Amino acid sequence: MSSLIALLDCNNFYASCERVMDPKLHGKPVVVLSNNDGCVVARSNEAKALGIGMGVPEFQIRSLLRAHDVQVLSSNYALYGDMSQRVMETLEQFCPDLEVYSIDEAFLSLSGFTSRNLSEYAHRIRATVKRWTGIPVSVGIAETKTLAKIANRVAKRTPDTDGVFDLFTCSDREALLNRIPVNDVWGIGPNYARFLQQHGILTALQLRHANDQFIRKHMGVVGLRLVMELRGVSCLALDQCPAPKQGITCSRAFGKPVTTLTEMEEAVSSYAARAAEKLRAEKLAVTTVTVFLKTNEFKDTPQYSNTLTFTLPVATDTTTELIRAALRGIQRIYREGYLYKKAGVMFTGLVSANQIQGDLFDSQDRARSKRLMVALDAINDRFGADTLRYASSGLVKSWRTRFHRRSPAYTTDWKDLPIVFTS
DNA sequence: TCTGGGGTCCTAGGACCC
DNA sequence: TCTGGGGTCCTAGGACCC
Numbered sequence A: 001m002s003s004l005i006a007l008l009d010c011n012n013f014y015a016s017c018e019r020v021m022d023p024k025l026h027g028k029p030v031v032v033l034s035n036n037d038g039c040v041v042a043r044s045n046e047a048k049a050l051g052i053g054m055g056v057p058e059f060q061i062r063s064l065l066r067a068h069d070v071q072v073l074s075s076n077y078a079l080y081g082d083m084s085q086r087v088m089e090t091l092e093q094f095c096p097d098l099e100v101y102s103i104d105e106a107f108l109s110l111s112g113f114t115s116r117n118l119s120e121y122a123h124r125i126r127a128t129v130k131r132w133t134g135i136p137v138s139v140g141i142a143e144t145k146t147l148a149k150i151a152n153r154v155a156k157r158t159p160d161t162d163g164v165f166d167l168f169t170c171s172d173r174e175a176l177l178n179r180i181p182v183n184d185v186w187g188i189g190p191n192y193a194r195f196l197q198q199h200g201i202l203t204a205l206q207l208r209h210a211n212d213q214f215i216r217k218h219m220g221v222v223g224l225r226l227v228m229e230l231r232g233v234s235c236l237a238l239d240q241c242p243a244p245k246q247g248i249t250c251s252r253a254f255g256k257p258v259t260t261l262t263e264m265e266e267a268v269s270s271y272a273a274r275a276a277e278k279l280r281a282e283k284l285a286v287t288t289v290t291v292f293l294k295t296n297e298f299k300d301t302p303q304y305s306n307t308l309t310f311t312l313p314v315a316t317d318t319t320t321e322l323i324r325a326a327l328r329g330i331q332r333i334y335r336e337g338y339l340y341k342k343a344g345v346m347f348t349g350l351v352s353a354n355q356i357q358g359d360l361f362d363s364q365d366r367a368r369s370k371r372l373m374v375a376l377d378a379i380n381d382r383f384g385a386d387t388l389r390y391a392s393s394g395l396v397k398s399w400r401t402r403f404h405r406r407s408p409a410y411t412t413d414w415k416d417l418p419i420v421f422t423s
Numbered sequence B, C: 001t002c003t004g005g006g007g008t009c010c011t012a013g014g015a016c017c018c
Helices: A013-021 A045-049 A058-067 A077-094 A118-133 A145-157 A173-178 A190-198 A204-208 A212-230 A261-281 A319-333 A366-383
Strands: A005-010 A030-033 A040-043 A071-074 A098-102 A105-109 A137-142 A164-166 A247-258 A284-295 A305-316 A340-352
Touching: A005 A077, A005 A118, A005 A145, A013 A030, A013 A040, A013 A077, A030 A045, A040 A045, A077 A098, A077 A105, A077 A118, A118 A137, A118 A164, A137 A145, A145 A164, A145 A212, A173 A204, A190 A212, A204 A212, A247 A261, A247 A284, A261 A284, A261 A319, A261 A340, A261 A366, A284 A319, A305 A319, A305 A340, A319 A340, A319 A366
Parallel strands: A030 A071, A137 A164
Antiparallel strands: A005 A105, A005 A137, A030 A040, A098 A105, A247 A340, A284 A305, A284 A340
8 A cells, every 4th residue: 555645735825824814805806015125925815816926026917906996905924924823723723634835725645544434534525614714725635745745636626525535446547647838846946847848848747657767868767767757656755854954045126226335234234133033042163154135136237246255163053143244245345336136144054952062262252152042032022122222223214024914913923913893 | 207125955166185 | 108986075056845
């Protein structure tokens, strides 16, 4: 008996979260925008039906949005993170062998459930998630992750499946796979799709029957694994305890172009502080810091971008040191005379915070820094992000990312708690 | 005017060593 | 007289994901 996997995926996740908290959004087209209210990152079914594409810049569809009274919201990541946790906790009650794959998806191992009617079980999971969290989900079942992804797509797009599709027991798999465009296969992005189409491979079925050597040569071992998975040979195991993070990044596009070193320093200082918070939340310390900046590639103005990576003498998780390091870096690559659009700070070479190796010439008082960071995080956690912050991050922050249409902090701020009236 | 952010994995090529 | 080869580590870049 081969193993079976279910992929559970929340429908239109960000838009669905907004609807849970604001029922007025039901039945209306809803879109959620990325940082800076730049691009569409989530769409309700009604918005999809209007032809609004994923990733489209908001300014390009502004008249369409207005004409159809589309409800437009900025991203509210605190809300989505909370809702995600509720969904995952619900799933765990049904199936403890699960891999949380992303904010809105989980793979479930159904190997121990083969005596059941799996479709029926999936319908029960789906109904329970809806009842407990308000989030609609779809479930795809198959022998491998890649096939489960395809099954999930069928469940989402075929109304009479009622949100659950079992590809394993499907009688006409070949015909079904032949209706899946190759660019819809998990792991086939724009580049591979174009390449495969040029070689006459247009569907998931054709990719499944592709020549192994050909795939190995042009798409590497990743491509070969993908093809094997399409054939029902599991190559991507369920990963219940994800590997520790390899890097932590904080980067943002500016709300308006940055033209002075002072503003750039403020931004980079804020990003370093934010990345340092994430670092401590994961109980990690960093040895390698990368800073980068770039101008707006969509514009016809002079272009410049640069990146600098350097290694710290001693691994650290202290905001003060990391800001200082990031500022030294950005000062070296900053050039006058450009309109900067984006900058960022990346931490790599992460080590566990409790095994920091000191060095002979280390002059920092580590115990003192540690106490300071614990206090800083506790205050910001209690009273809200940025209650305490470093002066180098600036006060005015005219470069800051814009969120003009953010919904309230329903789940993370008492004053935004939703109020329910009953009659 | 206006085009996101945060990740992972793999590969090729250079530096270095023995 | 006539320029080795293999292993390891690191980095940059490319592909993909949500």
